[in-house]
Amino acid sequence: MPMTSHHPHEQVAAALRADILSGKLAPGEQLPGQRELGEKLGVAPNTVAQALRLLEKEGLVETAPRRRSRVLQPASAIQVRLHEDGLLRPRDPGDSGHDDIRRGDPGTDAAAVEALAVAPDAALSVRQAVLLQAGTPWALQTLFTPAALTVTAAEAATVAPFTVGPLRREDSHASNWDARPATTEECSLLKSKVGTTVFEIRRVGFTDERPTSYLLTVVRADRVTIRTGSAS
Structure with missing residues (x-):
């Protein structure tokens, strides 16, 4: 027709x-x-x-x-868990990976500037990666910090950002999330169709009540089920 x-x-x-x-x-x-x-x-x-x-x-x-x-084989659905530390991890970590986009490059972002309570023209250190499961993207993760990221492990600032380096000293966090349509750039990076819904999770980490990191995670809602405790 x-x-x-x-x-x-x-x-x-x-x-x-x-x-x-x-x-x-x-x-x-x-x-x-x-x-x-x-x-x-x-x-x-x-x-x-x-x-x-x-x-x-x-x-x-x-x-x-x-x-x-x-x-090609369509991407399979996966489950990830939102842990008490505010970070998402796949239920089956054995088949996970990532593609780095930025590795500590200087940059800025209005939401990150506000969350970190720094000057509007402050240069932030930005780490960004596409998270993969079975070789297929399921999330886009961007980390902003006022101090330069000096970690050495390839995945330390994104996939497991708070297990090594200065960020491990964070003692609390706050997070919120909602759903929205993916941007054109996000659809391209996540290899999703135009108009795909994504979950946007915003995590602010604190050390001695001072904000030290802002982590933005954009998750494909058409592929990923997020579980928190026994709920999803």
Whole structure:
């Protein structure tokens, strides 16, 4: 049936996504060529190409020049626990990992500046990473501190930020969280479809009642169940 949306590539992506997630299109299966798909759906081949690029960003298909696109295994759902220290950890840590984006680079952020009670033009040390489970992104984590991060372990400032280095001296924390649509950049980093809902968890750490860290964790709500104690 011809596409009638103002954004036909999103409609094509939605149709293919539904077939992948339902299992109608199996992992490893090759899709028809862009021209053939376009004829079936009543759209131009370049519209199909746009849709495939969108699905590739979501980790649902693999594309390559002069080859047909291949369906990938959809990311499985995972469970993570919000611990008493205010940090999220996967229930199965054995298959977890991360991709560093920033490693202590200087930067700033309005929410972090307010939470850390520093001057608006203060330079903060920023550590950012995409958290992975079975190689697929499930969260984006950004840590801001007024002091430079000098930890040596590759994951110490993000995946396990308060087990080594100066941040281990934190003696209390406060956190709050809510749900919102992911930004375009977050969708790209998390390989999620446009409009995906994310949980945003904001944690402020204190040492002797002085704020010393601001940790922002953005979690894919379509893939992750967060448990706190016996609740989720």
